[in-house]
Every structure is written in C-alpha cells, then in structure tokens.
Amino acid sequence: MTFKTAFTTVAWAALAALAAPAHAQTPLKVGLMLPATGTYAALGDAIEKGFKLHVQEQGGKLGGRTIEYFKVDDESDPSKATDNVNKLIKRDQVDVIVGTVHSGVALAMARAARESNTLLIIPNAGAGDITGPLCSPNIVRSSFSNWQPGYAMGEAVGKRGHKKVVTITWKYGAGIESVNGFKEGFEKSGGKVIKDLLVPFPSVEFQALLTEIAALKPDAVYTFFAGGGAVKFVKDYSAAGLKASIPLYGAGFLTDGTLDAQGDTASGLVTALHYADSLNNAKDKAFRLAYAKAYKLQPDVYAVQGYDAAQILGIGLKATNGDPRKKAEFAAAVRKATIDSPRGPFMLSKSHNPVQDMYLRQVVGKENKMIGIASKGLVDPGRGCRM
Numbered sequence: 001m002t003f004k005t006a007f008t009t010v011a012w013a014a015l016a017a018l019a020a021p022a023h024a025q026t027p028l029k030v031g032l033m034l035p036a037t038g039t040y041a042a043l044g045d046a047i048e049k050g051f052k053l054h055v056q057e058q059g060g061k062l063g064g065r066t067i068e069y070f071k072v073d074d075e076s077d078p079s080k081a082t083d084n085v086n087k088l089i090k091r092d093q094v095d096v097i098v099g100t101v102h103s104g105v106a107l108a109m110a111r112a113a114r115e116s117n118t119l120l121i122i123p124n125a126g127a128g129d130i131t132g133p134l135c136s137p138n139i140v141r142s143s144f145s146n147w148q149p150g151y152a153m154g155e156a157v158g159k160r161g162h163k164k165v166v167t168i169t170w171k172y173g174a175g176i177e178s179v180n181g182f183k184e185g186f187e188k189s190g191g192k193v194i195k196d197l198l199v200p201f202p203s204v205e206f207q208a209l210l211t212e213i214a215a216l217k218p219d220a221v222y223t224f225f226a227g228g229g230a231v232k233f234v235k236d237y238s239a240a241g242l243k244a245s246i247p248l249y250g251a252g253f254l255t256d257g258t259l260d261a262q263g264d265t266a267s268g269l270v271t272a273l274h275y276a277d278s279l280n281n282a283k284d285k286a287f288r289l290a291y292a293k294a295y296k297l298q299p300d301v302y303a304v305q306g307y308d309a310a311q312i313l314g315i316g317l318k319a320t321n322g323d324p325r326k327k328a329e330f331a332a333a334v335r336k337a338t339i340d341s342p343r344g345p346f347m348l349s350k351s352h353n354p355v356q357d358m359y360l361r362q363v364v365g366k367e368n369k370m371i372g373i374a375s376k377g378l379v380d381p382g383r384g385c386r387m
C-alpha cells in the first residue's frame with residue numbers, strides 16, 4: 001500500500017467514525033442468563049441455540065451492532081438469582097439481558113432490571129407477576145404466561161366431558177400458576193378439581209403421589225412438569241399403570257423437547273401449548289430446516305422462544321439505530337410490531353406478553369402433532385400491570 005492509499009483508508013475510517021454514532025462502533029453486550037445445569041439445562045441450551053440462529057441469519061448483527069455474549073449459569077436457583085443477574089448488570093455492564101427459564105429466578109431478574117432500567121427479554125419463564133404488577137416498559141416476554149397453557153388446557157378438558165380432576169405439579173410459582181390457570185378454564189364447565197398434589201422443585205420422587213392418584217380415581221389428571229422432571233413423570237405415570245386408566249393432560253412442556261427420552265410412554269398424550277411440531281406455516285418450515293442444519297437437532301418450543309427473543313431485540317434495535325438506551329423508542333417499536341414467529345405471527349399485549357393461539361397437540365411418534373386450536377389469540381389478563 002502506498003502512503004497515499006494508506007492515508008486515504010485511514011481518513012475514510014476516521015470520517016465514517018465521525019458520521020456513525022459512537023455506540024455503533026462497539027459490540028452490543030448481550031447477557032445470557034440461562035440454566036446450564038439441573039433439570040432445566042436442556043431448555044437453556046435450546047433457547048441459546050434459537051437466539052443465536054436468528055443472530056446468525058442476520059449476519060451476526062442486530063440493528064447494525066455486532067453481538068458480544070456474556071453468560072451466567074443460573075442453575076434454576078432463585079436463592080442465587082440476584083447475585084447472578086448483578087454479575088451481568090454491574091460487572092459486565094451488559095446492554096440487554098436475555099433470560100431465563102425458571103419463574104422464581106426470573107422474578108429476581110425482573111426486579112433487578114426495573115431498578116437498573118436494564119432491558120430484559122424473557123425467553124421462557126411464565127411468572128404472572130412479570131407481566132402483572134412488575135410489568136415495565138423495559139421488560140418484554142417472548143414466550144407465554146404460566147396461566148396461558150393452563151387455562152387453554154382447562155377449557156379443553158372441560159369440553160371433553162371430564163368432571164373430576166386431580167392436579168400434580170412442582171411446588172413453585174410456575175406449577176402453581178399453571179394449575180390455577182387450568183382450574184379457571186376447567187371449572188367454568190362445571191367440573192371440579194378434587195385434589196392438588198405438590199412435589200418440591202426439582203424433586204422427581206413421584207411414587208407416593210401416583211399411589212394417591214390411583215386411590216382417588218379421578219376422570220383425568222392435569223400436570224405441569226418440564227425438562228428432566230417431565231421425562232421422569234411421564235415414564236413413572238406409565239410404569240404405575242395409570243396411563244391406560246386415567247387420561248393425563250398437561251401444559252405442553254410435559255412433552256416438548258422430551259420425546260426422545262420418553263419414548264413410547266408419551267405416545268397419545270394430549271397437551272396445550274403455543275407451538276407444535278406440525279404447524280406447516282412458511283416461517284416454521286424455514287426455521288425448522290435452518291435449526292436442523294445448524295445444530296443437527298429438531299427444535300422445540302424453547303428454541304422458538306429464544307429465536308423470537310432475538311427477533312424482538314432486532315426490532316427494537318432497528319428502531320433505535322442500534323442504541324438500546326433509547327428505551328421509549330425501543331418499547332414503542334416492539335409494541336406495534338407483529339413478530340413473524342415459527343409458532344405463527346403474534347403481537348405483544350399491553351403488559352408485553354405474547355397474544356397467541358394455544359394449540360391442542362397429541363404425541364404421535366416423536367412429534368407433538370397439532371390436532372386443533374384450544375384457544376385462539378389468548379391474551380394473558382396481565383392482572384395488576386400499570387404502564
């Protein structure tokens with residue numbers, strides 16, 4: 001290179017730097033706070049894969065910014081959540097946090113995000129309070145509220161004519177809210193939940209409670225379990241001989257991302273969720289193909305939620321020329337956006353939770369096949385949200 005061309009290159013670079021806003025020169029710091037260990041580890045992994053797939057499809061940039069990742073394993077442990085989220089906010093000074101799976105951990109993250117006015121995109125945890133009393137312009141959820149699949153499944157179980165139901169779940173926010181949503185949907189049709197059974201999180205000691213279910217002889221059972229716990233529960237329910245006599249229904253997490261491990265014990269199970277393996281819309285087909293190509297794996301609902309978290313971040317950043325500090329513009333853009341999700345297009349409610357169809361699915365082979373729509377465009381009530 002001659003002195004003249006070298007000088008020109010340098011001069012152009014300097015001019016470009018003056019023209020572009022300073023933040024555009026530096027990577028956007030994205031803090032991924034997800035479980036890498038414990039019963040929800042596979043869920044965290046799928047979310048991260050989905051998120052990164054969208055970023056890769058955009059050439060590694062969102063809103064003109066390259067992305068730098070900072071990662072924390074939250075272990076699905078609420079007692080460590082505040083310390084963990086502060087590693088991202090205070091130590092790493094991230095621009096945006098993406099996480100997490102567990103509702104109890106996510107509640108601590110939402111409080112920290114509100115206090116520090118950090119952008120938070122939640123790619124799973126369904127805690128009602130996050131899009132209820134804790135709702136905030138800087139907090140968005142790309143997934144669901146725990147109430148949504150529960151309520152949709154409750155209505156469907158009522159329509160199937162079941163009258164006496166037992167529920168069984170983990171004793172923490174997500175399980176309890178899922179069961180409450182179920183009751184609200186189910187009891188409208190005159191049915192009754194005769195017993196709520198609870199297991200401490202993340203225990204998988206189900207035997208005594210399965211014996212109790214056999215003795216109670218309900219018409220059906222409703223459950224919320226996910227990840228490793230869902231695999232074990234479905235296997236144990238079948239091994240206890242209950243599958244043939246008492247239909248088991250669940251929030252669709254029961255059979256999502258778990259079918260390889262559950263094998264035949266899951267076949268025929270009916271669940272409700274905002275995703276299924278056979279939706280066949282153009283976006284889903286492209287997504288499934290790209291995911292399988294990138295990771296040699298089939299995607300699940302968690303991968304979709306991670307992908308959509310990145311889409312939401314991209315929409316907000318585009319509207320702010322890559323500047324996540326412009327919180328009002330960011331929120332305005334995501335509020336009016338239609339997100340082109342593999343689950344089908346959706347918008348956000350006033351409290352920033354997806355307004356979405358709840359599909360009825362049935363396990364056939366290694367797929368959650370869509371067999372109907374349990375609830376169309378279901379809006380989480382967002383109780384207690386003021387913004």
Ligand code: PHB
Nearest residue numbers: 102103125126174226253
């Ligand atoms: C939650 O804690 O909110 C939660 C965890 C796993 C799921 C769904 C919800 O699959």
